[in-house]
Amino acid sequence: MITAIAAVSEDWGIGKNNDLLFNIPEDKKFFRRTTLGHTVIMGRKTLQTMPNGKPLKDRSNIILSRDVNFTCEGADVCRSVEEVLERVKDREKVFVAGGGEIYRDMLPYCDNAVITKVDGNPDADVFFPNLDEDPEWLLMNTSDDHEFEGLTFRYCIYEKK
Numbered sequence: 001m002i003t004a005i006a007a008v009s010e011d012w013g014i015g016k017n018n019d020l021l022f023n024i025p026e027d028k029k030f031f032r033r034t035t036l037g038h039t040v041i042m043g044r045k046t047l048q049t050m051p052n053g054k055p056l057k058d059r060s061n062i063i064l065s066r067d068v069n070f071t072c073e074g075a076d077v078c079r080s081v082e083e084v085l086e087r088v089k090d091r092e093k094v095f096v097a098g099g100g101e102i103y104r105d106m107l108p109y110c111d112n113a114v115i116t117k118v119d120g121n122p123d124a125d126v127f128f129p130n131l132d133e134d135p136e137w138l139l140m141n142t143s144d145d146h147e148f149e150g151l152t153f154r155y156c157i158y159e160k161k
């Protein structure tokens with residue numbers, strides 16, 4: 001099962017200047033809890049946003065880069081979506097963890113998506129594809145509202161039809 005996991009604003013913004021739009025500790029814990037022990041796939045630019053630019057602990061990390069010279073200690077590097085799909089084909093739980101390019105490239109192969117929807121529209125330069133406008137995707141479940149420092153957010157589960 002391949003799941004996209006992301007935190008988005010109302011207009012599906014996910015990042016600005018190669019950084020996250022939101023810093024919500026509860027959501028970070030949710031991400032950690034959800035992905036722990038499983039495979040996470042991310043783009044080379046998103047890897048740079050991780051603490052010390054390092055892969056995530058206690059998860060099997062796959063980094064996408066077309067740069068043949070790029071290597072990353074503690075992660076597998078793949079050069080194409082096809083290579084990623086071959087690498088993960090026998091794995092039970094795989095999470096696509098961004099950023100914008102990787103969500104776009106991997107979404108056709110995702111079975112579902114776990115989206116933290118945050119109210120408001122901070123300025124963004126990277127976006128997740130709008131699943132509410134995509135007839136292939138269905139919103140299956142929405143959590144109660146949560147609050148952090150004036151931000152209201154909720155966890156939404158989408159499934160591909």
Ligand SMILES: NC(=O)c1ccc[n+]([C@@H]2O[C@H](COP(=O)([O-])OP(=O)(O)OC[C@H]3O[C@@H](n4cnc5c(N)ncnc54)[C@H](OP(=O)(O)O)[C@@H]3O)[C@@H](O)[C@H]2O)c1
Pocket residue numbers: 005006007008013014015016017018019020021042043044045046047049064065066067070078079080081097098099100101102103105126
């Ligand atoms: N809100 C969230 O949940 C969330 C989650 C993650 C990231 N983000 C945000 O997203 C932004 C980064 O996203 P981004 O779109 O700029 O970059 P990205 O998707 O993280 O990484 C893009 C890089 O991945 C590689 N790549 C992309 N497609 C590929 C393919 N088909 N085959 C091989 N390599 C491929 C390329 O690396 P090379 O240049 O090395 O070839 C490309 O430059 C940041 O602002 C970050 O904070 C937000």
